[in-house]
Amino acid sequence: MTAIDPVVPDPFEPPISPQGVELGPTLRSRGLWRDALRATFRTRSAQVGSAFLLLLVLLAVFAPLIAPYGPNEVLLDTGVSVREKPCIHLFGCSDDKPQHIMGIDGNGRDEFSRIVYGARVSMLSGVVCVTIGLVIGTLLGLVAGFYGRAADSVIMRCMDVLLAFPALLLAITIVTVLGRGLVNAIIAISLVSIPIYARIVRASVLSIRELDFVAADRALGVRNRRILWHRVFPNALTPLVVQATLGIATAVLEVAALSFLGLGVQPPTAEWGSMLASERNNVFTAFFLVLFPGIMIMINVLAFNLLGDGLRDALDPRLNK
């Protein structure tokens, strides 16, 4: 007879976790969205993206507290000159000169204050554009996908027409027709983004309306409109949320682009794109006046893109590892 190896665990002994916590099935009823949110913030890109975003939101909300000067305050009478280099006391700028951490712009205004206030325009226009595009696009997509037939053909052909033009070119055309200004720029960019959302929603609706639970609801005598809003729409939200987040990045960039071309926000309002445009001829003499707005636009776009990527990674079942 061989000796019994004492290391072999007793197979009949129930497993106990190292912490001594009871092992067993747990059924916690967290919401579907809360689960999704947790999964999202487990991705690195969403963490970084939302950190940047939080920074920008704080900047926009508390602009008056953060900015040392008003965005349109001309400081030429305080002893500074036009396009003066940044003066940061910490980095050896003499203490008797006033501190301007991003320098002075071409009109003698504090660049940093303008950057801070610019966050407001940028964030706001990005969110408003997407909201308008999202709402209209979703409605059109739902109708097209759910009711099909003539509605589908008419709506989707219109969307195809919109998509046939390059987005920015179409936006420029619309602004040219409506007149320049922030509001018109937002309208133009919203219009341009509608087909993207409409197509996404329609595609989801087409697959969802064939699912068993929609048939089950029909068999339960639920009205069509209720099926559309309570069954189909919530299940189509996932790709929409991802696209909307990524869409904000595009919208921010397009607002900046329109402003850069002089079609969007009009001077003297502080907006990164128009700030970039007004100083573009002085890149070699005062690079900081082009660099900082550019960096801000980049950070803003990057933040939404990273967050959008994180959301997609978390919500798209096809990408699940």
Added chain:
Amino acid sequence: MSDSEPLLDISELRTWFFTGDGIVKAVDGVDLSVRKGEVLGLVGESGSGKSVTMFSALRLVATPGRIVGGSVRFDGVDVLGMPVKELRQIRGDRITMVFQQPNSSLNPCYRAGHQIAEVYRVHQHMRRAERDERAVEMLRKVGIPDPGRRARAFPHQLSGGMAQRVMIAMALAAGPELLIADEPTTALDVTIQAQILELMAQLRFELGTAMVLITHDLGVVAEMADRVAVMYAGQIVEETATRALFAEPLHPYTRGLIGSVPVIGRRQDELSVIPGRVPNLIDLPAGCRFAPRCEARIEAGLTRCIDEMPALVEVTPGHRVRCFLHSDAAESATPVTIGSVRR
């Protein structure tokens, strides 16, 4: 039970699908009735039209399918001609359905309890608190342990058997007169199947709900149904009481079906099969749809099956068969000896 007014009366129903390849005659002249409190088993292989028949009865056929003929009467009212608004009041309230895939038949966005409560919201306009209470009560009735907690679970947190119980709870929530169960146990494990069948049998006993049980599992039918209708290629080929069907199947197809089920305890090297395959529903044989596969026909030397369609004839009281072997016998009253079907 036998002579009471039929609850659901389907006659000469034709549901065709207009596809690019041609017209698929999924249901082609089906006569069927369900009496109050009765369980009717609707048997047939995949694609024989069982589900489409019952979907048609509720006008749930999706495009490109269309009900092209026949009539459906529920409790004496014409279902096919009624306005959609009235139809919606029947669906989910007086006739309900249980589907094959329990997990995908529940909306992943809502909690189980909410979805049951929805029935009360749509049909009985109850207040929210009362709805939720009734939903939990229904969950308890279908044998879900800890119903209060399960009501708050999302469908993905439920097992298949649990989800099917939720579906049954939804289907029975409004106290329907007719429950259509479309292969309710096909997607489940065998042990869970037994539990679900037992539950349905028990609830049917308690509530007196009539049931149409769509299945391809003869065992389920034998256990549950009072009466069985066998479908083949969009038609009913035999219909009789369950006991009679298993004791004395008349239609060669039914015989083949019963013969192909393995029996525990009986040694058999090979299961008997029905030769050939189900006809293409676009290009159906001119005569009896089973004729190309029918061995009994060849043994009896019948050739008219190829060109002529036999009618569904009542050969003995309550036993209807669509086969010349038997309808001729009933007409001429001379017994035709049928060669024994190989078992």
